[in-house]
Amino acid sequence: MTTFIRNAWYVAAWSGEVARTLFKRRILDQPVVLYRKEDGTPVALIDRCAHKLLPLSMGQLVGDNVQCGYHGLEFDCSGKCVRVPGQAMVPPKAAVRSFPVVERYNAIWIWMGDAALADPQKIHRILRYDEPGWSVIDGRYQRHLADYLNIAENLQDPAHTTFAHRSTIGNPAASEVPVKVEQDGEHVVSWRWTNDAPPPPIDRKIGGFSGMTDRCQFYNYFAPCVARVDVVTMEAGQEHTEENMDRGLRAYSYKFLTPETATTTHFFWLHVRNFGAGDTALEAALIAGLDQTFDEDNAICSALQREQEATGVRQYAFLAIDAGPSRVRRLLEQMAAAEAGTDHQPKETA
Template structure:
């Protein structure tokens, strides 16, 4: 059974990636092709001509439409065939599947489930996006060689930062600090405060603290696969309030996980910070530090994926720090079951195939 949730918004690409050219990308195991119409709106179709199944991405744009590079069948952005060379009649089955798209936060989002449920209001809100005093690093992308659920496990696991990220956002001070977990209908939160401790390398590089700090890590996972990490430090002894946190060194790292296949994931991310907000040099340094951090995750998760595939086992023992990951997987499983039940009770959309 697929691990994918289809009734959800996923980042398909950064807006700058989609233009007046054809861009092929695999999402949720489906090969897709993207382009922009002449008015700038994005379009997407399954990357497969319904005639001989040639990839549409090897075709050509003709105005707003996509012409197949094999026999010249031409499709609108909605998937309807608008021309067949040498043939006036267009069969009803001569169509390619399209999907709802929305642009927000500099990204193109796609909905690959029931189009009737594609409400853009359900796209996760990015805190402080576009607000004065908050610097933005966006347009970032990595490719992970693992299932997206292994990444969501990692993104609600503050405990691993001590060992995996000791050169960037972690240190030994957090080794024995327990993690608290809260759960809502559509999100799981894992968090902790590490008090009266030495600043981690990133905070040392970017802050001006002269003594110990209280450091927080709030790991939000919005189902199925959008992560927000609220991370920062204040001088030890300050109140643990939103006002003091905003006055300290604070950042919000958003990670948009889009499953490519069952064993690979598109990892889009952006980062907002309230320190050195006008410094391009700081933005470059933050982008490098965060990329280094995520590459550390990617390396160890690729090894985890490989061993899971070899053994057929996800884990042999569960620890207390697995509370949040276990909750997420249960919630994901419920969504999958609900989608399957809805599909079973509704007329299936079919496309006539000729063997």
């Protein structure tokens, strides 16, 4: 069984990717075409004409309608065929599926499941977004050559950072600190405090720390597709209150995982921070460093994917540090199985 969970909001694209042109992207192994209406509202349709299945993305926009590039059939924003050149009657089956979309946080979110369940209130809330004193980096995208389950496990695994990210976020002082794990419904969090230790290179550079620090990493996973790593670096010896943490370096690093296929994933990332507002050089360095970090994750997860496919085995041995990653995978598999057993599966059109 493919572990796709359709009744959820996924990031389909950053807002700047979708304009008055036809933009295609494969999501949950379905071809989707996105565009904007003349008033700027985003639209998403199945990228497959109801006639002979030519991708609609090979056509063009006619006002707010998509015109197929093969025989000129036109489909409105709801997916209804409104024109067939050369005949007055539109066949009843000449319709394509439309998907609910919402634009929020400079991203276009799509619901691939039962449209009747698409409640915009269920879109994940991004902490501190647009709040005074907090800066946002968004619009970042990578294509990862791994199953989103492997990526989800990686994003729930603080232990790997010491070894996989030596030149960026890795901190050797944390390697022996045990990881704690908690789960509340569809939210899993793994975390650890590394106290009275030298800061990692990136924090030393940005924060100017000269002495020992306390550093926390909270790896949150909100099933099925949102990861948030809360990172705080503060001078050692302080009480770990919200107020003191806000006085240190604090960032919320978001990753939105949108499965492309069973073995590839759209990896969107967004970063909210309380330091370096207006510092363009710092922002460029952060972007470069985070892109490098996520490239390193991509290399690791892609290699895992290849070996898993070659052997048919996910892993041979289990370690204590696997508690968080294993919970996330189990949760996603349970959610997919539960959804497959309901009647809330979309009927394919075109």
